[in-house]
Structure formats: structure tokens, C-alpha cells
Amino acid sequence: MAIRIGIAGIAGRMGKLLAEEVAAAGAARAGGSKRGDDPAALFAASDVVIDFTHASAAIPHARAAVAAGKPLVLGSSGLSAEQEATVAEAARQAPIVYAANFAPGVNLFLAIAERMAAALPAEQYDAEIVEMHHRQKVDAPSGTAVALGRAVARGRGTSMEEAGIESGRDGHTGPRKTGAIGFAALRGGQVVGEHSLLFAAASEHIILTHKSFDRRVYATGAVRAALWLQGRAPGLYDMKHVLGMG
Numbered sequence: 001m002a003i004r005i006g007i008a009g010i011a012g013r014m015g016k017l018l019a020e021e022v023a024a025a026g027a028a029r030a031g032g033s034k035r036g037d038d039p040a041a042l043f044a045a046s047d048v049v050i051d052f053t054h055a056s057a058a059i060p061h062a063r064a065a066v067a068a069g070k071p072l073v074l075g076s077s078g079l080s081a082e083q084e085a086t087v088a089e090a091a092r093q094a095p096i097v098y099a100a101n102f103a104p105g106v107n108l109f110l111a112i113a114e115r116m117a118a119a120l121p122a123e124q125y126d127a128e129i130v131e132m133h134h135r136q137k138v139d140a141p142s143g144t145a146v147a148l149g150r151a152v153a154r155g156r157g158t159s160m161e162e163a164g165i166e167s168g169r170d171g172h173t174g175p176r177k178t179g180a181i182g183f184a185a186l187r188g189g190q191v192v193g194e195h196s197l198l199f200a201a202a203s204e205h206i207i208l209t210h211k212s213f214d215r216r217v218y219a220t221g222a223v224r225a226a227l228w229l230q231g232r233a234p235g236l237y238d239m240k241h242v243l244g245m246g
């Protein structure tokens, strides 16, 4: 029997593509919700729900997943530490894939970023993350930029909180703090998603860049995650688990 995949925010940029990808995967679309709808109704009609809407919808959807005993794929960005902690708590009772970016290339990029950061001493190589997105994006830095920052910190055996971040520099900022992770966000036009990670030392720079040209790559990954979640035990999963890179 076809799996029923519910799509939160079905009228959004991602919501529309998710509906197309669900159909292309041969899975049945259980329905779609729009802003203001009760997440419980969407879960009741679905075997799994995909939520690419807004950070503020993450907790209601995670709680509805627990109440319904059904899995959730969460792709919204810009979650606060508190919202992320609540999602992690819900994942103790329901299987949840929460990923900053569902493109396979970005998930490889995250793994490489961690290894590069482990190899390049923080005292010599300043890590800077630059991202650019379409003019409609409402959060900054992007979820992917934050995930890259976390990967760099992990590679250096620390956390972003401990390493310190430098974001949106303006005015008399003082010199760059050694070991801090820098962020810059550009917004304009219809850029689907571009992320660069720079390691800048006194006599060399290394720059890695990923560019998405079609946001369908995220929708394909999210539907893959929804199908992968069928029959999984409760837990907080990432796209690297879905892709077998965990």
C-alpha cells in the first residue's frame, strides 16, 4: 500500500515541490496543511509528515508527531536553541529526521568541513562561512551555514558557543578573535542556496563552495527521508543517516 505523506505548508515554495516529489516517488499524498491548520489533523491522515514551513511551527509539529506516534521530517531553518531542544526531546518518543539541508552534496560538504577543521589549526586558519539566498528568505545565517559552523567546531573539538562566533560585522569591531567562526549572509534575487567555507591563513586560503541550482534537490531528499523513516525506532536522525553516511 502506498505510504501517505502529509505536507505541512503545501502552498509554499518547498511545499509545492514536495507534493510533486511525493507523486513522483509513487507515494500517496495524505494531504497538505496551510498556516493555521491543526497539525494533529495532518498527522491523523498521514503515515509521516514533512514540515518545511517556519521555525515557529517546529514545536507544534514535533508534539503532534509524539501524540500521533508517527514520524516527522523537519526541514525548517532558524530554530532557536529552545526549539531545537524541544524537537530533540520529542525525538525520544517519535522518529524525527531534522536536517539543515537535504541535498546530498551539502551533507558530504559537512563531513569534509569537519575533517578540514580537524586538520587545520584554529590558531592559524580563520574559518569564515558565507552564504547567499533568495530575497524572500526570512532567517540568517541559513540553517546550512549554522550546520557548517557546528561541523567546524566539532572538527576542532569544541562547540560554536565555546569557539565564539563573529556574525554581521559592522563598525568598530576590533580585530578578529582567534578561533572564532565567522558568518556573512547575502540576500538577493532568486538564488536557491550557495554556501562557502573559507579557511584563511597568512599565506594560503582554502575555499569550498556548494551551489544549489534547483530547490527540487531538497524535496527529493526530504521524500527519501520520509520513506526511510518507515518502521524506524524513535530517535533524532540526520540526513547523513538517511544517506548512509552516519
Ligand SMILES: NC(=O)C1=CN([C@@H]2O[C@H](COP(=O)(O)OP(=O)(O)OC[C@H]3O[C@@H](n4cnc5c(N)ncnc54)[C@H](OP(=O)(O)O)[C@@H]3O)[C@@H](O)[C@H]2O)C=CC1
Residues within 6 Å of the ligand: 008, 009, 010, 011, 012, 013, 014, 015, 034, 035, 036, 052, 053, 054, 055, 056, 057, 074, 075, 076, 077, 078, 099, 100, 101, 102, 103, 143, 215, 218
Ligand atoms: N532543510 C532544507 O534542505 C531546506 C529548508 N528550507 C526551509 O524550509 C522553510 C520553508 O521554506 P520555503 O518553502 O522557501 O518558504 P515559503 O515561505 O515559500 O513557504 C512556507 C510555507 O509555510 C507556511 N507557514 C509559514 N509559517 C507557518 C507556521 N507558523 N505554521 C504553519 N505553516 C506556516 C506558509 O504559509 P503562508 O503562505 O500562509 O505564509 C507557506 O505555505 C524555511 O525555513 C527554509 O529555510 C528550505 C529549503 C531547503
Ligand SMILES: O=C(O)C1=N[C@H](C(=O)O)C[C@H](O)C1
Residues within 6 Å of the ligand: 077, 078, 100, 101, 133, 137, 141, 142, 143, 144, 145, 192, 193, 194
Ligand atoms: O530558505 C531556503 O531557501 C533554504 N534554506 C535552508 C537553509 O537555511 O540552510 C537550506 C537551503 O540553503 C535553502
